[in-house]
Amino acid sequence: MAEITSQDQFAAAESDMVDAILDGAASLAANEWAPLNRVGDTNPPRWDDTVVTMPPGFREAYRAYVEGGWGTIAAPSAFEGQGLPSTLAFAVAESLGAANLGFSLGPMLTQGAIEAIVKHGSPELQAAYLPKLVTGEWTGTMNLTEPNAGSDVGALRSSATPVGDGSWRVKGNKIFITFGEHDLAENIIHLVLARTPDAPAGTRGISLFLVPKFLPDGSRNDVHCASIEHKLGIHASPTCVMSFGDNEDCRGWLIGPEFGGMRAMFTMMNNARLNVGLQGVQIAERATQQAVAYALERVQSSRASNPEGGPVAIIEHPDVRRMIFRMKAQTQAIRSLVYAAAGELDRAHLGIKGAKQRLDLLTPLAKAHGTDVGCEVASLGVQVHGGMGFIEETGAAQHYRDVRITPIYEGTNGIQAADLVGRKLVGDEGEQMHALIGDVRLETKNAGLLILADQISSLTEILVKASVDDRLAASAPYLTMVSVMTCGWLMERQRTAATELIANGQVSPSFLKAKIATVNWYLAHIVPEATGLAVSVSEGGKGLYDLNTEELSV
């Protein structure tokens, strides 16, 4: 952090100010957003003839977000933003998402739209749309997916034809559009991928358009919400089927050059991937806090080591305590990973050498491992609650449902793993990966972590030379191994810092002592566990294609 805030550009992020922002976000999250988490789950948004009505209380809670300026933190100061580090915006987002994941998706998508318009929009579009998107008076969406174009974005069919006055006529149907319609904001700014006339096939022929719900003259644009989905979780977030140009009169404006859609989309997407990794942290943290509170309060059975001692809080039972340690260790581990990536995002903005490359490498790890672990921790949270965990009123089950989307959206975790072993590994023949391994080896003194680093080093050599099929078949366990190595390294750093602070007589040692115990547990349990995946990685795709369709179906 010091490296980032010492730069002129982020000079405003002084320590006192950071504290004030984090306290304010925590207060908004705890007092306004968290009480609506179950409200949103049990009273999901209602759709009625293109209009979507949000759950009770959401308009007021969103107004508090806008009035507090919570969307403006990392946005450029030229457009009503505060120009503060992304790392700080992530910390604020962590509080809000932990309080109410479904609700937080609206602001998250808006940030992605802002980012794309800042990087690729014309000065006119920036002036017309950025200020109100930054304040949150308007919200943004990302329109990629079509029924037959999910992970394969290049297959999309939505079209855009030039009108002649600089605008385009957009036509098509999009699905899974988060916050595509709602009643929280005055306007909704859709960023829509579409194909222009005579565009080349596949991803090379895709362009990005800005399509506002209300046009600059105040009239209603021809874009409508055709229905909303009934989902496993994040009920508070309206997931919309969007219809563009049903009456042949949907107007849009190009963002970036024609055929520059994929590049602009990746601007939104990379940021969104880190944000989704952060959602893993959000739910893991909330599930952990709730499980700890329950395990400290719920009294059941004597300790097996002291049968006559009378009933104790269940956190005293070794296996429950193991689950709590696992939840805490895994949560802190993915937090370290996601914030390390966010730090590289800020360092890259500052032009610091190597930051962009490290960010590119960490992004699929943060997204996939952050969300895999988020799911695991939420499930452990249900387990710690016993039978009560299965009762919806307890809330543990909602975390388990809500978090399950995170390994799927913004590129499935399979796509992340493919990105890791493809673009990020073969792309530079393992150079960045070996640099990461080198950093770990240089710093760690932990034997288990060194074993894991050695395994990954050998496997990296194997994967760089492997066939495409073998590499992809190995990608998921390889991603887990690399993620755990990175988390272990970052956790060990935190332990070193905590130990030094205690040695220097830090006044509140509870947090530091807990940090040291949690890191110890992570290094002793999670790191060795990951070494068990090495055989699976080197095995690759062996045997996977021995079965034909009929044999796969029996």
Added chain:
Amino acid sequence: MAEITSQDQFAAAESDMVDAILDGAASLAANEWAPLNRVGDTNPPRWDDTVVTMPPGFREAYRAYVEGGWGTIAAPSAFEGQGLPSTLAFAVAESLGAANLGFSLGPMLTQGAIEAIVKHGSPELQAAYLPKLVTGEWTGTMNLTEPNAGSDVGALRSSATPVGDGSWRVKGNKIFITFGEHDLAENIIHLVLARTPDAPAGTRGISLFLVPKFLPDGSRNDVHCASIEHKLGIHASPTCVMSFGDNEDCRGWLIGPEFGGMRAMFTMMNNARLNVGLQGVQIAERATQQAVAYALERVQSSRASNPEGGPVAIIEHPDVRRMIFRMKAQTQAIRSLVYAAAGELDRAHLGIKGAKQRLDLLTPLAKAHGTDVGCEVASLGVQVHGGMGFIEETGAAQHYRDVRITPIYEGTNGIQAADLVGRKLVGDEGEQMHALIGDVRLETKNAGLLILADQISSLTEILVKASVDDRLAASAPYLTMVSVMTCGWLMERQRTAATELIANGQVSPSFLKAKIATVNWYLAHIVPEATGLAVSVSEGGKGLYDLNTEELSV
């Protein structure tokens, strides 16, 4: 199977008859029960002033079950049963539970009640209650849990006082009572744990009572359903709060001797634990079938190894195929484990030497590992579906919700792990465990499995001598290791059998070829993965108790 059916007692289980029974069960499951799975999920039972109305169609589907005699398979022939092996009853239950898990809980609990009355009930109770429980005209329940007596059964407060005519007056409140009330059957027979006057504290003072909803004279007994729970899954199963003796007139009869409640309960419970392990298989199988069908049908993107080849079914993509192989391998592995235990149950009934001991050892493995894997496979099923997996209409999400109760009920998986390292391991100083390891070592030729067996052998020595806390802290990863070793061994056996059948010119080799590929994958991936847990087991509870309450909460 041959060993079991060659015995006089099970002579009726001839090969043709077994085939006919399995075909009939598959037909009932596919045609009557499966179509109601989503109906039950979206129209859960309704409670209105002590009356519970089941979802539409359930009365008819239950009648088909009763009329087909599907509940009678393994019940004693003296009481309307067919006296067939439990293994066969398990196979029937697998079909029905895969079709509709929530619905299948009613029959499952009824089987437990039958078992307890057969083993511990007086001839009068047996004559009065068994015939209609066996046919399914009446259903049974198991009433253990109270608000402050969950895993700690000994803490229960329900009471029973003698009336003087051989009956008892029962009073108390029970929670989480599966099928405690419903409109499928003429009568509901509650098996209720309660405390008699002057009973000793804890589990030693507990007795088991039979409490019918309708008394032998046809009058309504003073037992009522006070409410039903709103749960994460298995919505079709009414989970009831039961009130006994609100009007001081609830009659019950002792099953077994006074203070013999725990023993009688364990009769029900051990059988129920295997059945819950089987539920892991049920959901894993259904989720796998659905995921395979989707992955074969859904077309998206070219193969990375053939970018110009055009879009393919997603099962052609290496990482999706890896997930499908994992689902299939894990499902088949837990099936082998649960059925091995069911086989020991039959062998124990026949008095075959060593069967009871092996059954006792396998029971916590089957329950805990079967359900852990069931959850993992259901989650992979959601992932294979991508965004569609998160949409409730697809059905994948329901499996993910339904299966999540299985690691919790009938003794949490933590309780199973404690049972494994306590009663089952220290109880005989590791003798049975070493016998199991010996069987694996004797038979396997797989290097990875031998490594795992060696690890478990050493860890068993450590755990037998470890402190209670260390042993319990290590119990969960140890249980996983032992389970994977056992599954690997059983899977390898299946591969040997399949290879021999192919060599002998078996006519339908698709199943056999798929079996061999799946076993290969299990041994190459899942077995090495489990070796990564060894450090965690030997680490035990180190550091777990270094933190106090305040430090745990930060």
